[in-house]
Amino acid sequence: MKRLFACCLFAVGSCASGDSIIKVKGSDTEVNLAVQFAESFHEVNEEAIVSISGGGSGLGIASLINGNADIANSSRRINDEELKLFKEKKIVLDSFVFAQDAIAFVVAKDLPLDTISTIDLAKVLSGVYKNWEALTGKKVQINIYGRQNNSGTHDFVKQRLAIEFTPYAKQMNGNAQIIEAIKTDHSGIGYVGAGYVGHGANNETKVLYIKDGLTNRSVSPLDSASITAGLYFFQRPLFQYYRRSSISKIKAFLQFENSNQGQQIIRSAGYYPFK
Amino acid sequence: MMHYRREDTDRLFKYIFKAAGLLTIALLGGIFFMLLYNSIALFANIKPLDFFTGSQWNPESLNQKYGIAPLLASTFLVAIGSMAIAIPLGILTATYLSELAPGRLTQFLKPAIEMLAAIPSVAIGFLGIVLVGPGIAKLFGIQSGLNALNGSILLAVMSLPTIITISEDAIKAVPNTYREASLALGANRWQTIFKVTLPAAMPGLIAAVMLGLGRALGETMTVLMATGNASVIPRGFLDSIRTITATIAIEMGEVPYQTTHYFALFAIAAVLFLFTLFINLVGERYANQRRKFQE
Numbered sequence: 001m002k003r004l005f006a007c008c009l010f011a012v013g014s015c016a017s018g019d020s021i022i023k024v025k026g027s028d029t030e031v032n033l034a035v036q037f038a039e040s041f042h043e044v045n046e047e048a049i050v051s052i053s054g055g056g057s058g059l060g061i062a063s064l065i066n067g068n069a070d071i072a073n074s075s076r077r078i079n080d081e082e083l084k085l086f087k088e089k090k091i092v093l094d095s096f097v098f099a100q101d102a103i104a105f106v107v108a109k110d111l112p113l114d115t116i117s118t119i120d121l122a123k124v125l126s127g128v129y130k131n132w133e134a135l136t137g138k139k140v141q142i143n144i145y146g147r148q149n150n151s152g153t154h155d156f157v158k159q160r161l162a163i164e165f166t167p168y169a170k171q172m173n174g175n176a177q178i179i180e181a182i183k184t185d186h187s188g189i190g191y192v193g194a195g196y197v198g199h200g201a202n203n204e205t206k207v208l209y210i211k212d213g214l215t216n217r218s219v220s221p222l223d224s225a226s227i228t229a230g231l232y233f234f235q236r237p238l239f240q241y242y243r244r245s246s247i248s249k250i251k252a253f254l255q256f257e258n259s260n261q262g263q264q265i266i267r268s269a270g271y272y273p274f275k
Numbered sequence: 276m277m278h279y280r281r282e283d284t285d286r287l288f289k290y291i292f293k294a295a296g297l298l299t300i301a302l303l304g305g306i307f308f309m310l311l312y313n314s315i316a317l318f319a320n321i322k323p324l325d326f327f328t329g330s331q332w333n334p335e336s337l338n339q340k341y342g343i344a345p346l347l348a349s350t351f352l353v354a355i356g357s358m359a360i361a362i363p364l365g366i367l368t369a370t371y372l373s374e375l376a377p378g379r380l381t382q383f384l385k386p387a388i389e390m391l392a393a394i395p396s397v398a399i400g401f402l403g404i405v406l407v408g409p410g411i412a413k414l415f416g417i418q419s420g421l422n423a424l425n426g427s428i429l430l431a432v433m434s435l436p437t438i439i440t441i442s443e444d445a446i447k448a449v450p451n452t453y454r455e456a457s458l459a460l461g462a463n464r465w466q467t468i469f470k471v472t473l474p475a476a477m478p479g480l481i482a483a484v485m486l487g488l489g490r491a492l493g494e495t496m497t498v499l500m501a502t503g504n505a506s507v508i509p510r511g512f513l514d515s516i517r518t519i520t521a522t523i524a525i526e527m528g529e530v531p532y533q534t535t536h537y538f539a540l541f542a543i544a545a546v547l548f549l550f551t552l553f554i555n556l557v558g559e560r561y562a563n564q565r566r567k568f569q570e
Contacts, residue, residue, distance in 0.1 A: 028528075056528035065532065081531055143419045148504070148525035149335045164336050170421060170503035170515050173525055177404065177500065184409045187418040 022050045022250055026060020026073030027152055028174065029101060029193045030238050033269045034073055040265060041256050050253060057152045058082075064241055065089065070250055072241040075101065075152030092244040098257045100272040102194040102221035103157060103234035105208040106179065108186040112136045115218045117211040118161060118233055124189060125157070127166025132187060144169035145178045145190035156236050157191055179205060191234075194221045195270030210234065227272045237274060310548055313541035317341075320535045326542065332506040332522065334536040341539045343546060345508045349423070349516035350547070352509055353498060354491040356427030357434060361491075362484055364431070365438030366473075369483075372439070373446040374468055385443075392436035396496040403429045403501030417513060421503035424512040429497045434487035441486060441562075445479020446472060478564040485558030489551050495520035519547045 024034055031054035038050035060072035061082050078093070086093050105121070107113060113136050116124075123129045124142055133139045147154040148171045158165060172178045175196040182190045183204045197207055209218040210233045219232045227235055242250060256262050263273045317326070321341050329342020368388070372381050407428055408420030449472050457467040473480070495518075503515030504525065523540050530537045 054528075058531050059528050062532035079531065081534055085532070141418060149333065155335065164333075167331060167333060167507040168505050168515070170419075170505050171517070171525060172504065173499050180404055181419070181421060184405075184412065185419045 020047075020049065020249075022048070022071065022253055023063075023069045024050060024052045024071045024073060024240075025055060025063045025069040026071075027057045027075040027238070028054045029075045029153060029195075030073040030099075032195065033099065033238075033266065033271055036265050036269055037253075037257055037262065040261065041253055044256065044261075045252065048252065061241060064093075064243065065091070070242060070246050071253075074239045074241060075236065076155055077239065078241060094242055094244045094247070096240045096242070096254055097237040097274045098240050098254075098262075099238045099266045100227060100235055100274050101238050102227055102232050102272065103153060103191050103236070104194045104197045104221040105210065105234075106182050106190050106192060106197065106205050107208060108182055108188065109204055109206050110186055111206075112138075113208065114206070115209040115211050118213040121210070122161040122163050125161065125165055125169065126163040127168060140187040143185055143188040145172055145181045145185070145188050147171065147175075147178070147191075148173070153191065153193065157234065160234055193270075197222070197270070224267070224272055235272070238271070307545075307548065310541055310545040313538050314545045317535060317538035317542045321539070326539075330508060332517070334526070334539060339535065341535075343519075343543055345506050346517060346519045346522055346543060347546070348508050349502075349506075350492060350518040350520070352512070353423050353426040353430060353502065353516060353518060354488060356423060356512055357430035357491045358484065358488055360427060360431035361434045361438055361487055365435050365483070365487065366442050366480060368435075369439045369442035369446055370468060370473065373443045374472065388436055388439050391432065394433075396433065396494060397500070399429050399433060400497040400500030403497065408501060411513075415513060419503065419515070421501060421515055422513050423502060423509055423516045426498045426502040426516065426518075427512065429501055430491040430494055433494060433497065434490045437490050438483045438487040441483035442476070442480050445476040445483065448479065449475045478561040482558045482560075482562035485554050485561065489554045489558065492547065492551050492554065493520060495524050499524050519543050 024038070031052060034052045038052050041048055041050055057072075057074040057076055060069060060074055061078060063069035064072040065082075065085050078095075083093075105116065111132070113132075116135070120129070120135060124135075125144060125146075129135070129142060131139050131141050144166065146157070146165065146169050149165070154165070154171075170181070172181060172190075175192040178190040178192050179196060182188045189208075194207075197205075207220060207222060209220050211218040212231075212233050217231065219226045221227070221232055221234065223232070226232055240254070266273050326341055326343055328344065329340055330344050331340040331342045332345050333340045372384060376384065403425050404421070407425050411420035411422070411425055412418060413420075453471055453475055454467055457471040458464075462470065498516075498518045499521040502518070502521065504517045504521055505515035506517040506522070507514075509516045523544055526536070527540055530540060
C-alpha cells in the first residue's frame, strides 16, 4: 500500500542519532520527488540523512503538529482548522514552495477529444453532462476517475472549477491506478499529477489541452514554457511546511532543493520549478 | 526438594499463559473502546439520525454529508455477491474433497486451496483491475469493470479457502455410521451426500459461511482497488460501490487530525466492527454446536 510506503536512507556504518535525521512526511503527490531529493542530498552531503514517507498532505501536517515530522509536504495550502491547532500549541509555522505541479486530464487515446474548455470540464465533473454527446457527438456514458475526496489533488480541482464533484465519480487509490483505469476504459476521464503521465510516453492514453474559459487559450500541462509563464489553468504550488524553530536543522536540505541540481531533479521528475 | 521447584515452574507458566490470554482480550477490548470513544466525539457535531439514515457520504463538500447508508449498502452488496459465488463453490468443493476425491488428489488439492489464502490481497486487487474488470466490461458491454460484481468475484476467491477448509472439517466429522445407515437403507451415494451427510454437517457449514462472510466484509485492499469507490447507493452489481473499509483506507491518510471527518471514520469503523463481531460470534456458536454433536 502506497501510504505505508516509507523510504529511509541509512548510511552504512554511520549510526546517526535520531535527532539528526530529517523526517519528511506528507503528500503522496510529492513523495516520489521528495525521495529523489533525499537520495541526491545524501550523495552530496554524506552526513545528512533524510527519511521520506507519504500518507497524504493531511497526515504530514498532523505529524508536524505532534512532532513526528520536521517537514510536512503538502500539495494544498494549510487550512484554517489545522492552523488553529498550530496556534493552540503555540508553534510558529513557516512555509516554502519548492516546486510546481500541473494536474493533467487524461482520456483514452481513441476518444475523439483533444481540447476541453474549463466550462465543459466543470459540467463533466459535476455530473451535468452524463455522456459524451455534447462534446464528442457519441452517446457513451462518462466515467470519472479521480482521487479520494480529501486528497490535495481532488480539493484543488474542485476549488479551481468551483464545483462539487458528482457522487458517481470513482475515487481511485492513487495516480497510477487512475492511469491504469483510463487505459481500459475508453469513455473515462481522469486527473493525475503531470509527473505521473510521463512526457507523452504512453500510447494508450492522451493528455487533454485545457482551454481557459476566460482567455480562450489552450494549454497542455506538459508544456513547461507555459507552466513557467503561469498560463496553465490547473497548476499549483507544492508546499513544505516546517516549524520555524527547526530551521537550523533543515536549512541545508531546503537550500539543496533550491539549488541548480535541485531544480534539475524537479524537472526530470515531471514537475516544474517554482520561479 | 525437586518437586517444589517443579510446582513453581508450573505455577509460573500458568500465569504466563493466563497473561497471554488476557492480553488478547484486553487488546480486543482496547480496540473496541478506542473506536467507541472516538465515535462518540462525532455525535457532538452530527445528529445520529443523519449519520444512519443520510443517503450521501461526502465529508469534504460544503454542507458536509456523513450518511453511512451508501457505505453500508455497498459493503453488504459486495459481501452478499461474493457469498452467492463462494458458498456453492466452496461447499461443493469441500464435499468433493471429503467424500468423493481419491486420497492422492486430496493430498494435492488441499494444500493448493490453502495456498489461495496466501496470495496477498493487493495482488488479487491488481488482478481485478487488469483482468476481471476489463473482462466484466467486455462481457456486459459496459465501459468500466470497476464495480460491485468485480469486487464480489475477487472476494469470493479470497473467502474460498476459509469456507472450504472449515466445511471439509465439518463434513469429515460426520460419523461414518450415518453414511453406512443411509447406504444400508438403499440410498445411493448422491442421496446420502445431499440428504444425510450435508444436513448432518449443517452447523459446521453455517460456521464456515459466517467466517467466510466475516472475511469478505473486512477485506480492504481488494475492494479498494477493484470497485471504483463511488459513494452512492448502488442500484445493482454493475454500479461502482464504496465499502466501509475502502472509505477508511482512502480517507484516513489525508484527513485533518481530530476533526469531525476524522471521528466519522472511527464511527464507521465501529459500525463495521460490530457487524463483523456479530457475524463471527454467530459463526463461532455454530462451530461449537458442531463440536457437541461430535461427542
